[in-house]
Every structure is written in structure tokens, then in C-alpha cells.
Amino acid sequence: MRKIINWYGFEGRLALIFWLGYMAWLVVFCVIHQMVIMDSGVNVVSSILWTLREWGFWMLITPTLVSLLSKTEHYEKPLKAKLHILGAALIVALLYKVAVNLYSGRSDVLATLVSYSPKYLQVLLVISLGWYVLLKGEQVYYANKNPTTEPDSPKNNASRLLVSTGSAEAFIHVQDITAVQAAGNYVDIHTANSSYILRATLKHLLEQLPQAQFVRCHRSAVVNINYVKQLHSFATGKGELELECGRLVPLAKSYRTQFKQSVINTADC
The missing domain is CATH 2.40.50.1020 (LytTr DNA-binding domain)
Structure with a gap:
């Protein structure tokens, strides 16, 4: 488990924490909705199951997704590699959602694709922007934290x-x-x-x-x-x-x- 967490990197671990927090907030929101809007009994288990069904898949793949995005920074064609990764993530997420909905008998394939494609594209956009901001911020942080030369002095290589x-x-x-x-x-x-x-x-x-x-x-x-x-x-x-x-x-x-x-x-x- 420790090797997996280390492989995720800083961005991956932060993404996992974000999804855990977001899903916890959704569970609380569902409970409040049941109490105030629906005026029914509180069912925490159903709220948790709904949250996992809707967003659990993204919680699982986002740490790996942002780690892969970071690795493509050093490819010869990084933008092309990033688009391939994001496209693959979108396809896999939609296939997962189609399978879940078909299994539960709640909607057909076309309805699922039409309903969730725009939503998942927005999720990928947010993930990409968040990853970019974190990556650049971390690079600046470590560059400033470990300077190798004195300010305004000739450059000396480390031995x-x-x-x-x-x-x-x-x-x-x-x-x-x-x-x-x-x-x-x-x-x-x-x-x-x-x-x-x-x-x-x-x-x-x-x-x-x-x-x-x-x-x-x-x-x-x-x-x-x-x-x-x-x-x-x-x-x-x-x-x-x-x-x-x-x-x-x-x-x-x-x-x-x-x-x-x-x-x-x-x-x-």
C-alpha cells in the first residue's frame, strides 16, 4: 500500500483527499435533503451508496490519472500524451457508468452517454486545471526551497x-x-x-x-x-x-x- 501511495505522488495523494472530502460532503448533503426537502426518515446507508455509485469511480482513478499526467511532462509530445490519457479516462468512466446503469436497469446506453458525457468532460477539465496549478506550484516551491547558488552571485555547481x-x-x-x-x-x-x-x-x-x-x-x-x-x-x-x-x-x-x-x-x- 505504501508503494502505491508513493507512486501517486503529491498531486495524486491530494486528489484522493479532495475526492474523499467531496464525497463526505455529498453524503451530508443527501442526509440534509432527506430531512428538509423530502421530509422523510434519514437513511445514511442509501446516501453513502448513492455517492459511491455516482462518484466512487472517479475517486479511484483520479490519483492515477494525475500521476500519469505528471509523467507526460517529460515526453517528447506531452500535450498529445495528455490528450490520450484524458480521452482514455473519459471512455473508461462512461463504460463504467453504462455498465452500472444497465445492471441496475435504470436507463439505456444512449441515455447514459448523452446525460453523463458533458458532466464527465467538466470533471476532466477541473482535474486537469487542478493538476496543472498544483504541479507548477510544487515546482516553484522546491526550486525556491533548495537553491544551489547564492542570490546575485556567479553560479557554482554542486559537488x-x-x-x-x-x-x-x-x-x-x-x-x-x-x-x-x-x-x-x-x-x-x-x-x-x-x-x-x-x-x-x-x-x-x-x-x-x-x-x-x-x-x-x-x-x-x-x-x-x-x-x-x-x-x-x-x-x-x-x-x-x-x-x-x-x-x-x-x-x-x-x-x-x-x-x-x-x-x-x-x-x-
Whole structure:
């Protein structure tokens, strides 16, 4: 369970808390409606069941949904990936609602689709906007919380980084880093023999590393050119960088020229 919660990330956990609070409010509202409007006996169980039937599915998928949206920030085509995820979520939610209504015999397929499609589109819009605001806010927070240089002073690269080993934290030397890959609001830092986690954006971390040594080779990856063994090219224009430890790091077509120029500049030094 702890691994699942950690995989959700900050946005996912906050989304889960939001849905739990919203559904609790709906239950209270249903109870008040029964007492004031319907002037009938209070049935808390029926209120809970109605709330779960209407919105329980979104409570379950929203943490995963926002976590997937965060991961697409580092794709080559992030907007396209986000639209695919949101479209898939809409289809799955509608299929679930159709199945529930058919099982209960309350409406047919067409009526369910016409009734719930606009409603679920609005839900996805709110989720997307909420995720975007939280993501950008968190990025600014961690960038300001962990500055690597003194204000208004020449930029100095860090010689060591404090990273997570899973159960503890440890310092690693920057020179030992072979590659860095983004994973939502985290980055996976690889050395020749181990991998670590750091809560930061790839852009912010790259600013801390020696620019001549660490080069961006993909929207979601940075590589230490001192550890690159081979460059494998594909017909599509993309490629892979094989490190001395055997790890393969993607090389995007849009970063290919920049990477080669960095290698040339390093060789000339």
C-alpha cells in the first residue's frame, strides 16, 4: 500500500483527499435533503451508496490519472500524451457508468452517454486545471526551497547531491552520476552501480550540474558524456546512448545536434 501511495505522488495523494472530502460532503448533503426537502426518515446507508455509485469511480482513478499526467511532462509530445490519457479516462468512466446503469436497469446506453458525457468532460477539465496549478506550484516551491547558488552571485555547481536511497538519504558525488531521468516531480539519478531518487525537476537539477559534462539528450533525460560508450542511430532519426555500465538512455531527434556539439566541445577542451 505504501508503494502505491508513493507512486501517486503529491498531486495524486491530494486528489484522493479532495475526492474523499467531496464525497463526505455529498453524503451530508443527501442526509440534509432527506430531512428538509423530502421530509422523510434519514437513511445514511442509501446516501453513502448513492455517492459511491455516482462518484466512487472517479475517486479511484483520479490519483492515477494525475500521476500519469505528471509523467507526460517529460515526453517528447506531452500535450498529445495528455490528450490520450484524458480521452482514455473519459471512455473508461462512461463504460463504467453504462455498465452500472444497465445492471441496475435504470436507463439505456444512449441515455447514459448523452446525460453523463458533458458532466464527465467538466470533471476532466477541473482535474486537469487542478493538476496543472498544483504541479507548477510544487515546482516553484522546491526550486525556491533548495537553491544551489547564492542570490546575485556567479553560479557554482554542486559537488555532491543529497538523494534518497528508498529507506534513507545519502550524499553522492556529482562526478559519479552517469545519467538522470525524469519521473514526474522526481528524478531518477543513476550511477554505475546504483539508482537514487531526488525530488526535483529535471530542469532545476540540470542547472546544478556542470554544463559541459551533463547534456540533455531527451526531454526526460540528461546524460554524463564522460560515461557514453556508443551512440546507436535509428532510421527515424532517434537514437540511444549506451553507457559504459550498459544502461541505454534515449536520444531524441530534437536533441541530437546539441548532444553531438557538446561532445565536440568537450573533446576540444
